[in-house]
Amino acid sequence: MLDFFTIFSKGGIVLWCFQGAGVTESFAGPVNALIRSVILQERSGNTSFNHEALSLKYKLDNEFELIFVVGFQKILTLTYVDKFIDDVQLHFRDRYKNELEQRGALKLLNNSYEFEDDFNMLLRQAEESSKARSPVPMRSFKESEKSQKTVKSMIETKGGDKGKEPGGKKNKNTKKEGMYKPAVFTPEIDILNGLLSRASVQKVPLSFCSKSPKPQKPREKQMRVWDMGGNSTKELDYSYKNDLQSNGEQMEEVNTDLVRNLPQLEMTSESVTKISTKKGGSFGGMFGMLKGLVGSKSLTFEDMEPVLDKMKDHLIAKNVAAEIASQLCDSVAKKLEGKVMGTFTTVASTVKQALQESLVQILQPKRRVDILRDVMEAQRLQRPFVITFCGVNGVGKSTNLAKISFWLIENGFRVLIAACDTFRAGAVEQLRTHQRRLNSLHPPEQHGGRSAVQLYEKGYGKDAAGIAMEAINYARNQAFDVVLVDTAGRMQDNAPLMTALAKLIAVNMPDLVLFVGEALVGNEAVDQLVKFNQALADHSMSDKPRLIDGIVLTKFDTIDDKVGAAISMTYITGQPIVFVGTGQTYNDLRSLNARAVVSALMKA
Amino acid sequence: IEADSTGSSMEEKPDVEMAENPFEPYIEPLRRQLENQEPVFLIGVIVALAVVISSCVFLKYFLSSKTVRSAVLLVGLCDSGKTLLFCRLLSGKFKRTQTSITDSSAPYKAKSDRGSTWTLIDLPGHESLRSQYLEKFKSTARAIVFVVDSAIFQKEVRDVAEFLYDLLTDIVISRNAPAIIVACNKQDITMAKSAKLIQQQLEKELNTLRVTRSAALSSQDGSIGGSMYLGKKGKDFEFGQLSMKVEFVECSARGSKSEDGDAELERLEKCLAKL
Numbered sequence: 001m002l003d004f005f006t007i008f009s010k011g012g013i014v015l016w017c018f019q020g021a022g023v024t025e026s027f028a029g030p031v032n033a034l035i036r037s038v039i040l041q042e043r044s045g046n047t048s049f050n051h052e053a054l055s056l057k058y059k060l061d062n063e064f065e066l067i068f069v070v071g072f073q074k075i076l077t078l079t080y081v082d083k084f085i086d087d088v089q090l091h092f093r094d095r096y097k098n099e100l101e102q103r104g105a106l107k108l109l110n111n112s113y114e115f116e117d118d119f120n121m122l123l124r125q126a127e128e129s130s131k132a133r134s135p136v137p138m139r140s141f142k143e144s145e146k147s148q149k150t151v152k153s154m155i156e157t158k159g160g161d162k163g164k165e166p167g168g169k170k171n172k173n174t175k176k177e178g179m180y181k182p183a184v185f186t187p188e189i190d191i192l193n194g195l196l197s198r199a200s201v202q203k204v205p206l207s208f209c210s211k212s213p214k215p216q217k218p219r220e221k222q223m224r225v226w227d228m229g230g231n232s233t234k235e236l237d238y239s240y241k242n243d244l245q246s247n248g249e250q251m252e253e254v255n256t257d258l259v260r261n262l263p264q265l266e267m268t269s270e271s272v273t274k275i276s277t278k279k280g281g282s283f284g285g286m287f288g289m290l291k292g293l294v295g296s297k298s299l300t301f302e303d304m305e306p307v308l309d310k311m312k313d314h315l316i317a318k319n320v321a322a323e324i325a326s327q328l329c330d331s332v333a334k335k336l337e338g339k340v341m342g343t344f345t346t347v348a349s350t351v352k353q354a355l356q357e358s359l360v361q362i363l364q365p366k367r368r369v370d371i372l373r374d375v376m377e378a379q380r381l382q383r384p385f386v387i388t389f390c391g392v393n394g395v396g397k398s399t400n401l402a403k404i405s406f407w408l409i410e411n412g413f414r415v416l417i418a419a420c421d422t423f424r425a426g427a428v429e430q431l432r433t434h435q436r437r438l439n440s441l442h443p444p445e446q447h448g449g450r451s452a453v454q455l456y457e458k459g460y461g462k463d464a465a466g467i468a469m470e471a472i473n474y475a476r477n478q479a480f481d482v483v484l485v486d487t488a489g490r491m492q493d494n495a496p497l498m499t500a501l502a503k504l505i506a507v508n509m510p511d512l513v514l515f516v517g518e519a520l521v522g523n524e525a526v527d528q529l530v531k532f533n534q535a536l537a538d539h540s541m542s543d544k545p546r547l548i549d550g551i552v553l554t555k556f557d558t559i560d561d562k563v564g565a566a567i568s569m570t571y572i573t574g575q576p577i578v579f580v581g582t583g584q585t586y587n588d589l590r591s592l593n594a595r596a597v598v599s600a601l602m603k604a
Numbered sequence: 605i606e607a608d609s610t611g612s613s614m615e616e617k618p619d620v621e622m623a624e625n626p627f628e629p630y631i632e633p634l635r636r637q638l639e640n641q642e643p644v645f646l647i648g649v650i651v652a653l654a655v656v657i658s659s660c661v662f663l664k665y666f667l668s669s670k671t672v673r674s675a676v677l678l679v680g681l682c683d684s685g686k687t688l689l690f691c692r693l694l695s696g697k698f699k700r701t702q703t704s705i706t707d708s709s710a711p712y713k714a715k716s717d718r719g720s721t722w723t724l725i726d727l728p729g730h731e732s733l734r735s736q737y738l739e740k741f742k743s744t745a746r747a748i749v750f751v752v753d754s755a756i757f758q759k760e761v762r763d764v765a766e767f768l769y770d771l772l773t774d775i776v777i778s779r780n781a782p783a784i785i786v787a788c789n790k791q792d793i794t795m796a797k798s799a800k801l802i803q804q805q806l807e808k809e810l811n812t813l814r815v816t817r818s819a820a821l822s823s824q825d826g827s828i829g830g831s832m833y834l835g836k837k838g839k840d841f842e843f844g845q846l847s848m849k850v851e852f853v854e855c856s857a858r859g860s861k862s863e864d865g866d867a868e869l870e871r872l873e874k875c876l877a878k879l
Contacts, residue, residue: 011726012687012704028702032683035703040732065706106694106710357736364732368763372816377762411819579821591821 003071010065016113030054031069042331042358050074059085062339064100080126087122153219298340304333307351318601320564321523324571332358356602363594365576372411375482384475386483390501391516392528393489396554401484402434406586409442409452413481418471419457420464421488428457465504492531502539505546516552517569519559525568548573554581561600673746674722680751682729685789688857690726704728707737742776747783754788754796765809772834781848792856799852811841
């Protein structure tokens with residue numbers, strides 16, 4: 001039933017693998033896709049991943065640095081897989097504990113891990129246990145409750161009859177509706193995951209939701225019993241007793257309740273240090289603390305939880321979107337669970353170190369970011385390099401477009417600005433002013449008699465996609481190197497405008513689609529990016545829709561160290577931050593330094 | 605455990621007191637002598653001791669920072685064959701590999717007369733992990749083996765060149781000047797390019813790259829990375845213009861025969877033996 005099962009080290013060497021009968025394709029591709037999209041993008045919170053027709057589940061063993069991956073066909077719903085992976089992991093660790101504890105990579109190369117027999121046995125056990133829970137046989141009539149009802153209670157009166165039928169119909173309707181509703185509310189992040197993993201957006205039939213249980217008709221009125229009611233009215237008398245002793249008793253009872261609650265609170269907050277510190281004796285306390293510092297201790301989730309909560313709050317305070325922060329912390333917890341800490345390292349420092357590494361990892365671009373080189377490549381192919389700017393209202397698209405064109409003409413390229421913002425009043429005039437200023441800074445004499453920047457506009461109210469297409473053709477004829485397409489700002493919820501943007505991008509196929517986002521945005525960033533990407537994917541005709549390729553982070557000078565928006569945006573899209581805008585003059589354009597941003601983020 | 609330790613501490617105290625008693629006659633005159641000395645002298649002695657200890661610690665720290673550079677790093681793009689090369693060099697066996705997400709290191713004994721041993725470190729090639737691991741290990745690098753996938757080199761030439769450019773302009777690496785061996789891997793595939801062709805293509809690409817990269821934007825905190833200019837200005841870039849030695853060798857980690865066949869690593873091993 002399983003397609004494959006592999007055990008490999010984090011360094012990449014496969015220790016043991018199993019390929020199901022009749023499976024000819026190599027599993028290296030899907031497993032690599034799993035590693036690159038889930039583990040390396042810090043989405044380890046959800047442990048299952050779909051790649052084409054396969055569904056992959058994985059488990060990380062952080063103590064010995066191993067990864068266990070199982071793959072099976074997506075259409076099968078195997079219930080035993082989760083428990084199966086856990087069993088295999090425990091079994092493998094126990095059996096090869098000695099070999100795995102050696103240091104260095106030689107242990108992986110020199111030892112052979114013959115795990116076949118154990119694996120087959122565990123698989124058989126898992127399959128049998130799932131079969132054992134066979135469907136329960138139908139009850140016979142005698143066993144059902146209906147046979148125990150009296151005939152009288154089943155006879156319906158006129159009014160009751162009418163009430164029954166529409167109720168029945170309603171039930172059927174809700175059942176039908178329920179079947180096409182998703183069983184679990186899929187958050188937006190999963191939608192984007194689906195988009196990223198497979199380009200074609202298919203309406204996958206959602207799983208049937210569980211049938212809502214039919215409410216049991218009460219056969220007769222039953223006397224309502226209150227929990228605190230007691231049996232007699234005497235117990236309901238809460239008036240003050242004349243007896244002081246009973247008063248005191250009651251008070252004492254209340255007090256002991258409070259006293260009993262308080263220590264529990266203390267314990268949860270002190271779960272980081274060992275429990276031995278609570279027991280008296282300063283000598284014992286110091287000994288316990290030293291023991292916590294020195295020596296190998298493997299991390300458990302309970303140890304990490306308070307530290308992770310604190311880090312999550314810290315990230316949220318630094319303007320990282322809330323769901324991103326919690327997903328990041330889950331992913332870091334998964335990566336560290338079971339890891340053996342070195343000497344003289346506390347839990348807090350290990351977690352902070354791991355979180356810092358994951359943040360740097362997220363901010364590093366996954367592909368080469370070198371616009372000048374790509375422009376040169378397009379020059380060689382004798383076509384213009386087209387960059388499109390999109391984003392919501394007021395983030396700085398036109399300003400940053402002008403800055404980028406300044407940078408490009410400084411490097412000797414000729415730029416055509418396409419004014420596809422045909423809605424906002426003054427948009428075309430704004431770009432014309434920029435064009436004039438740029439031309440005065442770089443007069444045509446310096447560029448061989450031709451002007452460095454030219455504006456292509458067709459006034460207001462026209463179709464933006466058409467203007468863009470004409471601009472690109474004009475650029476090709478006049479041998480411009482770069483075309484910068486400025487679009488109107490639009491809210492992500494505005495469906496007709498999102499359709500228009502998607503049409504512009506699908507029809508013109510620009511080389512680079514840049515999403516302009518301001519650094520001040522908080523949780524909105526997630527919503528904006530998800531909806532923009534979704535609109536672009538939905539309205540494109542081809543199998544491989546053009547999604548957002550890069551991010552321009554603007555107004556970076558207005559935030560001091562609350563740089564969390566950078567993390568939110570790169571985490572959601574997986575695309576790099578190409579430019580950073582730090583002001584309103586032409587020189588205020590920078591590139592992102594991942595380390596500096598992360599250190600500003602982790603600063604207390 | 606605490607009860608036992610407290611109990612033992614209680615027992616130790618009378619023992620310590622008992623132990624002190626036989627030393628009493630020796631400590632007494634010492635104590636009297638110390639008391640006779642001026643407090644300034646005592647302070648001077650303590651300060652001298654502190655200085656000696658701290659200078660010892662500092663020396664150790666400084667000596668250890670100039671670590672003997674004894675590591676050979678395997679770097680390259682994703683899927684270029686670094687992990688398989690690592691396995692082959694160490695054990696000669698063929699192992700299936702997946703994308704690495706951490707580094708692996710092991711001691712390697714060179715096949716030369718001298719038989720020097722150094723550490724072979726395989727770094728992950730994925731873009732998000734590359735720079736992190738390079739930062740960690742670049743100061744201990746004595747040689748860097750840059751693995752290139754010769755079969756799909758044409759498609760990846762810009763990415764390969766960018767990585768090589770980052771490597772060559774890195775401050776630490778250009779200061780230490782380790783030997784760089786560009787291993788053109790996957791020669792068993794028929795479409796693989798030769799080492800000479802790869803060298804020429806990379807020179808051309810690096811020629812353009814040094815212009816675009818020096819014109820790149822500075823980062824937002826003002827630091828300008830890689831302000832070094834590769835090679836000589838005015839002339840086309842060639843690897844011979846660099847201060848460090850760059851060699852191009854062909855190899856095949858998989859081997860032209862079946863999976864269990866030997867890899868063709870003789871030239872690479874000869875290069876490594878020369879180190």
